[in-house]
Amino acid sequence: MTDEAVAGDLYERLKVYVGRTAAAGGEGKDPVNEPMIRHWCEAMGHPVPADGSAPATMLQVWTMGGLSGHTAGTARSSAYDDVFELLDGAGCTSVVATDCEQEYLRPLRPGDRITFDAVIESISPRKTTKLGTGHFVTTRMDVQANGEPSGTHRFRILKYAPAKPAKGRAATAAKTPRRPRPVINRDNAAYWEGLERHELLIQRCSGCGTLRLPWLPGCNACGSPDWDTVRAAGEGTVFSYVVMHHPPFPAFDPPYAVALVELAEGVRILGNVTGVPYDKVRAGLPVTLEFLTVDGEFTLPVFRSVED
Numbered sequence: 059m060t061d062e063a064v065a066g067d068l069y070e071r072l073k074v075y076v077g078r079t080a081a082a083g084g085e086g087k088d089p090v091n092e093p094m095i096r097h098w099c100e101a102m103g104h105p106v107p108a109d110g111s112a113p114a115t116m117l118q119v120w121t122m123g124g125l126s127g128h129t130a131g132t133a134r135s136s137a138y139d140d141v142f143e144l145l146d147g148a149g150c151t152s153v154v155a156t157d158c159e160q161e162y163l164r165p166l167r168p169g170d171r172i173t174f175d176a177v178i179e180s181i182s183p184r185k186t187t188k189l190g191t192g193h194f195v196t197t198r199m200d201v202q203a204n205g206e207p208s209g210t211h212r213f214r215i216l217k218y219a220p221a222k223p224a225k226g227r228a229a230t231a232a233k234t235p236r237r238p239r240p241v242i243n244r245d246n247a248a249y250w251e252g253l254e255r256h257e258l259l260i261q262r263c264s265g266c267g268t269l270r271l272p273w274l275p276g277c278n279a280c281g282s283p284d285w286d287t288v289r290a291a292g293e294g295t296v297f298s299y300v301v302m303h304h305p306p307f308p309a310f311d312p313p314y315a316v317a318l319v320e321l322a323e324g325v326r327i328l329g330n331v332t333g334v335p336y337d338k339v340r341a342g343l344p345v346t347l348e349f350l351t352v353d354g355e356f357t358l359p360v361f362r363s364v365e366d
Contacts, residue, residue, distance in 0.1 A: 194216050
């Protein structure tokens with residue numbers, strides 16, 4: 059069979075799983091609760107809603123099984139595993155999450171018991187991307203609170219066979235590992251365009267003036283979809299940090315520090331800390347913004363210590 063025929067046969071076998079159950083009768087490990095809401099808000103730099111409800115974008119949080127997984131009977135279905143086995147067998151052994159979409163039907167409040175069901179909503183025909191060739195698999199999770207519909211979470215992945223380096227580049231690629239590429243979409247394209255101009259742009263809600271970073275389609279404070287941008291001055295302090303030792307990744311040289319930097323404008327952003335040994339990074343360290351061009355293809359914000 060030709061490559062096209064093989065690909066067509068695989069897609070026909072994959073299509074039969076569309077509409078099948080991915081998970082059924084799932085139960086949240088904990089009811090919606092105030093401590094989790096507070097911890098999430100602190101980590102995200104989001105104010106705790108005045109009415110005590112959970113921020114809408116926490117929808118998926120209440121469905122996650124954690125390190126120990128879900129209780130018996132609520133794990134993903136055999137159909138979902140079968141899809142992955144088919145793709146693995148066809149050489150699509152790599153996976154990357156591409157995007158998610160959420161719809162909110164009602165606020166979640168402390169005490170709500172969360173249940174969920176999931177379905178394999180769609181599987182794309184074979185697609186060729188910069189990462190490689192494979193199929194996009196979308197699952198839709200319907201979330202209920204105390205038996206009432208509360209929201210929908212769609213999650214899309216690309217299961218693919220990694221692209222091979224072009225001839226003449228193989229040796230160079232082997233010597234110079236490439237860093238992971240950012241996912242650029244319609245909601246954040248202007249952010250990456252700003253970095254190329256050496257501008258770190260912060261979204262500003264046109265409705266209430268709230269600043270937000272990372273970029274989002276709408277305002278967490280008032281829900282407005284309208285926004286403009288302000289340019290970050292570039293000054294900040296390390297709010298928190300981790301030192302990465304393991305696992306190693308070919309494009310990085312551990313140990314190195316990754317910091318959550320609080321900018322002068324009040325928003326926070328993740329980035330590497332430069333200009334100081336990794337073991338000298340600390341909370342409260344003053345830093346200034348710099349721009350790093352990666353592999354000659356895209357630009358990242360990094361933060362240099364201003365202390366000697």
